[in-house]
Amino acid sequence: MTVRLRVTFEDKVREYAFDRATVSVGRGPFNDIVVAEASLGRVHGELEVRDDGLVFRTRASSTPTSIFRDGECTQSTDGETEDTLHFHAGDVVRMGEQPSVALEVVEVVRRPERNWATHAMPTGADASPSDTTGKLLFRLTRGIAYEPNIETFLRTCALFVGYVCDRMPDCIELSIPIEASPWRSDDHLLQAVSMDLDRPAEELSPVDVDGGYLQTRDPLPPFGPDAAAILDELRGLDCCVVVDDRGAEASVLVPFDYDGELAAVLDLSFPQGKVDELMEAVALAGALLKPIAAIVLGRDRQWRVYEGVVEENHYWRERQRRRYHFKDLIAESDSMREVYEKLNDFVGLDSPVLLHGEAGTGKALVARALHHMGPRKDAMLTSINCRELASDTLDFELFGSVANELSGDVEPRKGIFELAEGGTVFLEEVDQMSLLLQGKVLRMLREGELRRIGDAVARRVDVRVVASTHRDLSALVSQGRFRRDLYLVLSEHVLELPALSERQEDILPLARTFLRKFAARYDRPCRRICEPVQQKLRDHRWQGNVRELQAVIEAAVLKCDGEEVGVDDVAL
Template sequence: MKTPPPLEAPPGTHGAPATETPHGSAPEPTLPHSVLQQFDISPFLDMMLNVAQERTVEGLLELTHRVNRGTHVMCGCIWFVDAPSTTGGGEGEGDHVLRLMTVAGHTVTPVREWRHAEGTYALVPLTEQLVGMVAARGEPAWGASPEEWTRPAWAVDESIHAYAAYPLQFKGNMIGVMAVFYDRPMRGVLADLMLLHRKMHKIFADSLSAAVVNARSFEEIQHLRRALELENEHLRGEVRRARAPHAIVGDSPPLRRALEQVDMVAPTDATVLLLGESGTGKELVAQAIHDRSQRAAATLVRVNCSAIPRELFESEFFGHVKGAFTGALRDRVGRFQLADGGTLFLDEVGEIPLELQGKLLRVLQEGVFERVGEERSRSVDVRIIAATNRDLRADVEHGRFRQDLFFRLSVFPVALPPLRARREDIPLLARHFVRASCRRLNLPEPRVSHRQMAEMQAYPWPGNVRELQNVIERGVIMAEGGRLVLDLPPEGTVTGTMAAPGGGWDGGTPSRAPTAAVPHGPDAAVDEGETGGQAIIPEAQWRELQRANIERALAAAGGRVHGPGGAAELLGLPPTTLQSRMKTLGLRTR
């Protein structure tokens, strides 16, 4: 609700109830000391502290219930100035009304049904003589007994004998009116009590006015911040797209088949499930689908599902409100809301815990969610692209993934080939990564020999394109004499011709089977009979073989790594490569 400009009192205020003494006239009556001794005002002071700390208008209105429950107070009410939407009429005081916001206490007839000349007290024009004129004049008004004010019919029916009303204003802006109504005349022995109430209510009204302005400003800042979050996410996506390659590199038949499917599904709003091993470029394909869709101008929001702690899943996806849980110090926009109107990329979707998959399914089906700690439902329009390197069908069969969620995600599955299935693309990718790495690292572009290209095409690439990119970048950094240094890691390689039982290799680098898809890790050891006579070496054994081979080369070279007859030359490796492997294996020259 926008705070209206300051309102001026209308001419002619005769017939209005008693008002505060104008500035410069006789001072307010002094409150007897005996009254202060009789009442404990510490709860009032505590409440004032709460008002200063509250940051929402709703919370402030809740606090007014306490101040409006004084001795002999039948009820208390708060109205805020509102400018209703109308199609006619000029600007001015008549365009504004007071809208009833909250009521504390009990009455026979609900306050919003009390009637004035133009309607009910749910909406009060500023020309109304009891509450409206307080906002119009900007001054408090009260009546301590029926003789001091003209009681409306509802006041007689409710047995209301006295009242006091206070303007809520801050720095010249009228915010609203606070009024309290008493169930008996506040004269005689009760006059001092009403005087105490008037002073306390005036202090509270002034503090509440400032707090409401601050709360509205805070809410506006929060709104702007949320808008900036959405915009920043969009801009970050633009930056990522600008820095990322503008095309998917490769022309092999398996890749072409996958890209044909991308071209078919991208213009639609269908949910896409990208299937493939880690490092096959699922995020790049998701970006391509988004860029070719009707949502390209909106945001592509990425979520790595495997990186979200179980207890923060709902907050990350749906957002939360301040105070929803320990550490929720402010409102937070969730990923679904950030992606509203755009695309949400759920990477590693198979890693979502089973007990949390139902919450995701609901928003995918209905497009509706609630923030953590909030009851209000929110609607979003989001396209989903999911990705996984798991076999979700097998996970469904074993009860690790919900079948209904699997069907919801796999409307249009796209399988991305591993790099070993598109070896003809490796030269294109290698040259592309060499150029990109040199530009980014500001290094001269090294040469890639035919032998090195053949080695890369023979290697099985268990880490796929991502592993190739990392190997090329490392080779660019370590380049010697304008030549790329190719240091392929031992993981997942197949042994070639082994030396005699001494364990030496027939050169510095073992040969590799060109088309073998080699497992790696603890389960990689396989009998020779199962692999056509070629033994597959587990990682621990491979490292020991490397260590022994390098130690023999060092012993033969007298501990020297560099120069003619050095260990590097004996092994057929660049000295820097050998030093890197020695460091990894914990070896030192003697």
């Protein structure tokens, strides 16, 4: 089939045509349709053509997706979870925040079936090469040993098939499942590597495209209406498939396996009248190349798994960054808006920041926002509470230690400052540090280096420090309980977080936010707060600040049985 699509974004219209049933959309370069819109996910979703209509499967990208018919929204999803939207040709799929991306299915054209047949591949003694063929295969294998990658393997296939068949194929492609996923009979999202065969055999190389070899998500041309049946034959790994729907040319599909499963398909194109006389030689070449293919495909699959882990890591870092965006900080009151403005000023700085406020005012949330919205967001954020650990233990956790038989440390150990290299360290309750430890932290901040416990060698570190306290550090300095020089460094950029009693305008917005959060978490029906409870919340003295308010709303959500939180549900 052929799917014709129209994409509109920023007053620009582009049309696409795909010969498969599934098309991916997103801002990642590996998508079928790439849209440079920051609010879209790297893979925002997939459009799927089914016999009973069209489906758009959304990924959890934190941005909305809606279906419009005749200018009216018929379906929508907020993007927080994966969802499936059903629609018809002519409907418009809108994705992302304003300005949104519009995707429209213009037409779906289904093609007639094609003709294909199978040819058995030799096994055992029948697959033994001649002396000359074996020597050539040995030389080619040595070349792959130096560069065991897909490009080298494709070049080897072209040369070997050309020698065994006594003629080069007109075109050669190797396709493997994208993202190391199983072969799917519904859409066949493949990665194809094509070979330029118009050049002399000794200069064969993958087709150059912008300095690299041709890689596409397009399926092999023979895969179409009968793709499921063709794949079923190839999964047997014991036969080639000949497809003759290219007019003057026919395709020979040779299966390669890894761990007993179909892992790649070699597509060889020959003139239509030459296929029958070449099939024995092509089948023999395919059987001889299978052991080499298993090695190369295994290495390629390992690399794909590694790339998948990196991509997943990037995805969760992005979700975490979105989670702690400034818009998540409720700032209706003037005092919190001042905090918001200072926060914007401090984000781009690399200097230490001191967060001062009562317990429960959200110092940890602000520290995470400073990290995830700053230039160090791609590195680690590490938090440690200085109150919870004894001085020696805290020294060990922050600075690490060298191997020392007397102390029982058989191996050197990195501390938090080294582990967070390039990132941020959040020191909660920094006033609880001993004076000795304060001196070591001060040296690290000033000189950018530290010494592990028991080590004489200074090590360079690059971290940003965010510290917090609920006590008056200047008073502690006067009492001799906090170093003046460290206080001067930390007090250069101070963020005062107001108590909840000082930000009355934020109480109800915060309560509604917590209500939605816990109602979704515990699958409870409550959706609003009655007026008497709202008044109680405004009148209460929140000594525990935002943390206490959050606990009260969570308990009310668990107790409430209806859509409205009543007086009996709130323990105040």
